[in-house]
Amino acid sequence: MDVDRVLVVGGGPAGLEAAHGVASLGRRVLLVEGRDELGGTPYASYATLTPDLSDATEAMRGMIDRITDNPLVDVRLGTRVVASSGEAGGFRVALEGKDGEKREEAAAAVIVATGFQHFDPGRETQMYGYYEYDDVITLVDAEKMFREGRIVRPSNGEAPATVCFIQCVGSRDRQIGNKYCSKVCCGIASKQAIEIRRMVPGAKVFIFYIDMRMYGFWEDQIYWKAQEEYKVNYVRGIVTEVIRKGDKLLVKGEDTTMGRPMEVLMDLVILSVGMEPSRGTVEMSRIFGIPREEHGFLATVGGPLDTVSTPVPGIFVAGAAAGPKDLEDSISMGGAAAMKAAALLARMGEGALR
Numbered sequence: 303m304d305v306d307r308v309l310v311v312g313g314g315p316a317g318l319e320a321a322h323g324v325a326s327l328g329r330r331v332l333l334v335e336g337r338d339e340l341g342g343t344p345y346a347s348y349a350t351l352t353p354d355l356s357d358a359t360e361a362m363r364g365m366i367d368r369i370t371d372n373p374l375v376d377v378r379l380g381t382r383v384v385a386s387s388g389e390a391g392g393f394r395v396a397l398e399g400k401d402g403e404k405r406e407e408a409a410a411a412v413i414v415a416t417g418f419q420h421f422d423p424g425r426e427t428q429m430y431g432y433y434e435y436d437d438v439i440t441l442v443d444a445e446k447m448f449r450e451g452r453i454v455r456p457s458n459g460e461a462p463a464t465v466c467f468i469q470c471v472g473s474r475d476r477q478i479g480n481k482y483c484s485k486v487c488c489g490i491a492s493k494q495a496i497e498i499r500r501m502v503p504g505a506k507v508f509i510f511y512i513d514m515r516m517y518g519f520w521e522d523q524i525y526w527k528a529q530e531e532y533k534v535n536y537v538r539g540i541v542t543e544v545i546r547k548g549d550k551l552l553v554k555g556e557d558t559t560m561g562r563p564m565e566v567l568m569d570l571v572i573l574s575v576g577m578e579p580s581r582g583t584v585e586m587s588r589i590f591g592i593p594r595e596e597h598g599f600l601a602t603v604g605g606p607l608d609t610v611s612t613p614v615p616g617i618f619v620a621g622a623a624a625g626p627k628d629l630e631d632s633i634s635m636g637g638a639a640a641m642k643a644a645a646l647l648a649r650m651g652e653g654a655l656r
């Protein structure tokens with residue numbers, strides 16, 4: 303059985319980068335992806351990427367092609383890891399395909415890159431009416447429309463004259479147990495606001511936020527651009543309720559800058575849903591015995607100085623399986639995990655392991 307290789311679980315941006323990194327170091331990779339295609343969430347669900355609105359499908363296609371064309375990478379689609387035994391240098395895993403057929407495989411090291419899932423707004427404690435009103439949608443629903451080159455009110459198919467984003471839906475909410483910032487949604491909402499203003503130049507676009515969290519260059523590349531070039535209105539406020547009024551949506555809350563109640567009519571409301579660990583990430587915790595940190599993501603041991611080593615020797619994590627991450631973080635972690643896994647194989651070759 304092939305022990306001299308690295309198992310990568312998850313074929314999103316982090317897993318693709320990890321697989322590419324391991325193969326670039328001359329080592330073999332077994333890449334297991336639960337879906338029928340590689341590319342992860344950006345390939346499956348998004349139209350454009352920050353900061354420059356590049357085409358998500360094209361960008362991910364580049365990452366996918368260099369993996370599928372690589373003879374050192376054995377890709378298994380529609381496959382999940384269902385059991386594992388062994389230790390660093392000699393893991394044995396059971397893989398299950400969609401037909402239910404099981405197969406045992408071996409690997410010296412494992413990189414878990416099973417990512418995140420979008421927060422389900424039905425779990426939100428505020429009353430935003432996602433499952434009640436057609437014109438309340440999420441960032442992900444908006445990306446689906448952008449893929450068709452349009453943004454419309456789902457209720458009547460018409461372009462919206464007024465649009466608002468509600469930030470921090472499912473994030474920074476102690477009541478539902480998500481005590482973290484999802485890191486990307488301020489940037490993504492601002493990116494989408496720019497796209498809406500490009501598609502419907504007459505539309506008025508508002509972003510209701512608790513505080514804007516723009517990291518690094520996004521401040522300049524997205525936030526100021528949205529305000530100055532695209533006239534997006536940022537309103538510091540807390541939205542508590544969305545209800546129907548005639549054929550519009552009445553957004554109620556408090557303008558916290560002015561310190562007064564706020565009620566505004568909107569055609570379209572977009573909920574900035576955050577990131578939670580995916581079902582696969584939770585499964586990997588159970589199957590490989592990787593502890594989860596207090597927010598439910600996979601735990602790492604090195605704090606800021608080692609973002610990819612888990613408490614289980616020989617098992618590394620990359621991307622949003624370890625917490626809310628943007629693409630830059632996910633790709634950097636993929637590279638770091640690849641280097642550490644390949645180093646473990648090299649140590650094995652020198653007899654330093656086992």
Ligand SMILES: Cc1cc2nc3c(=O)[nH]c(=O)nc-3n(C[C@H](O)[C@H](O)[C@H](O)COP(=O)(O)OP(=O)(O)OC[C@H]3O[C@@H](n4cnc5c(N)ncnc54)[C@H](O)[C@@H]3O)c2cc1C
Nearest residue numbers: 312314315316336342343351352417418582621622628629
């Ligand atoms: C609305 C929204 C828009 C975003 N847009 C941007 C953006 O423009 N720019 C940016 O920098 N970031 C963006 N992000 C963040 C970006 O999506 C993540 O950084 C990135 O997808 C993380 O990559 P990943 O590979 O860790 O996880 P994912 O993309 O989630 O990929 C994980 C992969 O693992 C697979 N998997 C899961 N479980 C299993 C299992 N048990 N077995 C096998 N395979 C499994 C999944 O099918 C998936 O293919 C956005 C996030 C949100 C919420």
Ligand code: SF4
Nearest residue numbers: 470473483484487488
């Ligand atoms: S990135 Fe912005 S919208 Fe997302 S959780 Fe953090 S503060 Fe809220």
